[in-house]
Amino acid sequence: MRTLRPLLVLAGLALTGYGFYGLLTDRYIDDPFGVLEWAVGGLLLHDGLFVPLICLAGAALARSTPVRTGLIVAASVTAVALPAVLRAGDDHGNPTVLALPYLRNWLLVLAVIAAAAAAPALLRRRRRHPRKGRAERR
Amino acid sequence: MPTPPEALRRGPLRAGTFGSVLHEPRTAVVLGRWLGAALLTCFLTGLLSHLLQQPPSWLAGALPSRPVNGYRFTQGLHVISGIAAIPLLGAKLWTVYPKLFEWPPARSVLHALERLAIAVLVAAMLLEVFTGLLNTLQWYPWPFPFRQTHFWLGWLATGGLLLHVAAKAPLIAAHWRRVAPGLAQRRAFLTAVTASVAAVTVTTAGQTVPWLRALDLFAPRRPDIGPQGLPVNRTAAQAGTTVAPADWLLQVDGPRPLRLSLADLARLPQVTAELPIACVEGWSASAHWSGVRVRDLLDLAGAPSGAGLRITSLEADGPYRVTEMPASYARDPLTLLALRVNGEVLDPDHGYPARIIAPNRPGVLQTKWVSRMEVR
Numbered sequence: 001m002r003t004l005r006p007l008l009v010l011a012g013l014a015l016t017g018y019g020f021y022g023l024l025t026d027r028y029i030d031d032p033f034g035v036l037e038w039a040v041g042g043l044l045l046h047d048g049l050f051v052p053l054i055c056l057a058g059a060a061l062a063r064s065t066p067v068r069t070g071l072i073v074a075a076s077v078t079a080v081a082l083p084a085v086l087r088a089g090d091d092h093g094n095p096t097v098l099a100l101p102y103l104r105n106w107l108l109v110l111a112v113i114a115a116a117a118a119a120p121a122l123l124r125r126r127r128r129h130p131r132k133g134r135a136e137r138r
Numbered sequence: 139m140p141t142p143p144e145a146l147r148r149g150p151l152r153a154g155t156f157g158s159v160l161h162e163p164r165t166a167v168v169l170g171r172w173l174g175a176a177l178l179t180c181f182l183t184g185l186l187s188h189l190l191q192q193p194p195s196w197l198a199g200a201l202p203s204r205p206v207n208g209y210r211f212t213q214g215l216h217v218i219s220g221i222a223a224i225p226l227l228g229a230k231l232w233t234v235y236p237k238l239f240e241w242p243p244a245r246s247v248l249h250a251l252e253r254l255a256i257a258v259l260v261a262a263m264l265l266e267v268f269t270g271l272l273n274t275l276q277w278y279p280w281p282f283p284f285r286q287t288h289f290w291l292g293w294l295a296t297g298g299l300l301l302h303v304a305a306k307a308p309l310i311a312a313h314w315r316r317v318a319p320g321l322a323q324r325r326a327f328l329t330a331v332t333a334s335v336a337a338v339t340v341t342t343a344g345q346t347v348p349w350l351r352a353l354d355l356f357a358p359r360r361p362d363i364g365p366q367g368l369p370v371n372r373t374a375a376q377a378g379t380t381v382a383p384a385d386w387l388l389q390v391d392g393p394r395p396l397r398l399s400l401a402d403l404a405r406l407p408q409v410t411a412e413l414p415i416a417c418v419e420g421w422s423a424s425a426h427w428s429g430v431r432v433r434d435l436l437d438l439a440g441a442p443s444g445a446g447l448r449i450t451s452l453e454a455d456g457p458y459r460v461t462e463m464p465a466s467y468a469r470d471p472l473t474l475l476a477l478r479v480n481g482e483v484l485d486p487d488h489g490y491p492a493r494i495i496a497p498n499r500p501g502v503l504q505t506k507w508v509s510r511m512e513v514r
Contacts, residue, residue: 001307008304015297016258022290029290034281039261039291046264051235055156069330076225076334080271080342081356087275094373096364097276105355109341 070117074110081106147241156236158323165324167313169230169331174299176223177263181296183216187418188289191500198462199446203470206497210416213500214346217420220270221342225334227263229327252305259298266291274419275358345421361423365485368415368423371501374486377453379507382491388475392439392513400491403477406430406438411472417501427495429476432468432511441513443469448514449494452507461503462514467496475508 024032054075062068084102091097149155190209193201202208244250266288273284280287303310344354345361354360359369374380388403390396398406409431416422436445447463467473473496477484484490489506496504 001311005304005307008300008307012255012297012300012302012304015293015300016255017297019262019290019293019295019297022293023287026286026290028283028286031281035265035287035291038280038282039265042264042268043257043261046231046260047235047238051232054232055235059157065326069326069333072225072229072327072330073334073337076228077337077341077356079224079228080221080338083272083275083277084356084358087277090277092276093375094276094370096359096369098358099360099363099369100355100357102356105341109337109355113337 064121066117066120070113074113077109077113078106081109150236150239151241153241155239159321160323160327161233161236163309164313164316164318164321165327166230166233167310168324168328169226169233170310172331172335173223173226173230174303176219176226177295177299179219180216180223180266181292183212183219184289184292186212187216187500190498191418191502193464198464199466201464201466203467203473203497203499206472207414207416208498209500210346210414210422213416213418214343214420214422217270217274217346218339218343220267221338222335223263224267224271225331225338227267229331229334231260252301255298255301255305258294259302262291262295262298266295274421276419346416348424357421358419359421361421365487366425366479366482368425368479368488369417369421370487371417371419372456372506374490374507377451377456377507379452380486382452382486382507386491386509388492388508389510390435390439390513391510392436392441392445394438394440396435396439400477403430403475403492406434408477409471409474411474411495413472413474413495413497415495415501415504425479426481427474427476428478428481429474429492429495431471432463432473432475432494432496433471435475435511436468436513439513445513448512449505449508450510450512451505452509458502458505461505463494463496463503467499470497472497475511 023029023035029035058068058071062071081102084098084100085106088098088100088102091099147153187209189197190201205211244253269280269284269288269291272278273288278284338356340350340353341355342357344350344352345357345359348361351361361369364370386400388396388398390398407430408428410426410428412424412426414422414424432447436447444465445468446465447468449461449463451459453459463473473494475492476489476495477492479485479488484493489508492508493506494504494508
């Protein structure tokens with residue numbers, strides 16, 4: 001570790017320096033401060049708004065492990081799918097871009113996640129009252 | 139450093155605000171390993187893509203045209219690992235979130251620098267996955283060019299990762315293996331994150347992985363949707379090449395210049411090859427392309443054996459109207475001037491009257507609507 005850490009620091013500084021140098025000198029990036037605004041803006045939105053909301057939603061909704069798991073998976077799928085849902089059909093005249101029914105697919109996947117999250121509780125209730133279901137059917 | 143006044147320690151700065159036991163190093167280390175692997179995979183495959191698409195002059199001649207599916211694989215992996223990084227990044231940042239409100243904010247100059255490096259890492263990674271995801275949809279709401287910015291942010295993120303690993307090395311080493319008995323909550327959380335990565339991967343990877351096609355629910359493309367069952371990145375209408383000129387002739391400039399009509403090309407030996415068209419945006423699809431070997435055209439034009447090509451498209455403008463093809467590709471027996479795809483004459487969106495298709499090449503360099511080839 002005594003040799004690895006200084007090497008990592010040197011490599012990290014070199015790569016970071018090269019990245020900053022490139023951002024500032026690339027002839028196609030005429031406004032590097034525009035990039036900085038979006039980078040800092042993203043950081044503030046994520047840490048200042050998004051994570052607090054997630055924490056509050058988690059504290060309010062996620063009472064059991066299956067529900068918490070379901071919420072985490074649903075949030076992840078939404079993060080990836082939402083741009084396509086918002087943009088569906090906006091293809092600039094190229095119908096092979098955004099070619100799927102994203103809103104329907106998203107709702108479908110959320111429904112599957114909700115069912116999977118609710119399944120353990122339903123199964124447990126069934127096991128606790130095994131007679132009830134059979135009696136009703138009779 | 140003097141102790142800061144207690145009056146300032148409110149809200150999240152108060153000790154005990156964050157109740158979960160999972161804001162602890164072992165969870166951060168396990169997630170960090172996965173996220174670090176995803177980031178490094180993204181960086182290396184992205185670098186490779188950049189080198190293939192825009193090689194520096196010293197490298198251009200050494201680029202290999204094999205393996206045939208090389209670019210399809212690495213660029214597919216780039217987008218798959220980038221999308222997988224989204225839930226990993228979210229989970230990792232949530233785990234270490236209370237650290238943001240550490241008190242005092244800086245214990246020393248070194249500690250302040252470390253936190254600054256983390257800010258660079260996190261900002262670069264957030265913007266990197268955001269721009270990457272939106273690029274696959276061809277959605278550009280920001281004021282800067284995508285490709286160059288995404289490239290340079292990749293260096294910043296990877297450099298930031300190395301600095302972060304160096305700073306945290308003792309902590310990482312101490313928690314690399316599980317020392318204390320496992321936490322049930324941790325196991326449940328990591329299971330949820332694994333399920334998240336699986337969910338976002340199987341619902342998007344079908345744009346390039348054939349056996350996941352049926353589960354392609356959120357990717358911007360499906361590899362069988364498009365004219366002649368193939369997606370398109372730039373249509374003929376977008377390029378202004380819907381109608382090819384009636385007097386179209388392929389011009390081949392070399393020691394023995396040629397001008398060939400479609401009928402002339404059809405009389406030359408025809409070759410069929412199964413080759414992928416693979417886009418920088420992550421989608422890819424295989425097809426049977428037929429046409430004339432570029433190598434045969436080079437020989438007819440009297441080109442020397444080490445010659446490369448400059449290829450010009452009919453399109454009026456666009457960054458890839460003129461492309462260079464190094465000799466390694468031009469001489470490959472699978473590199474075609476394609477006239478047909480899957481047995482049909484090319485659709486205008488696929489480059490009618492003729493397009494280039496070569497193994498192991500980014501899609502933007504597979505020039506459509508070819509009008510001129512210059513031996514170089």
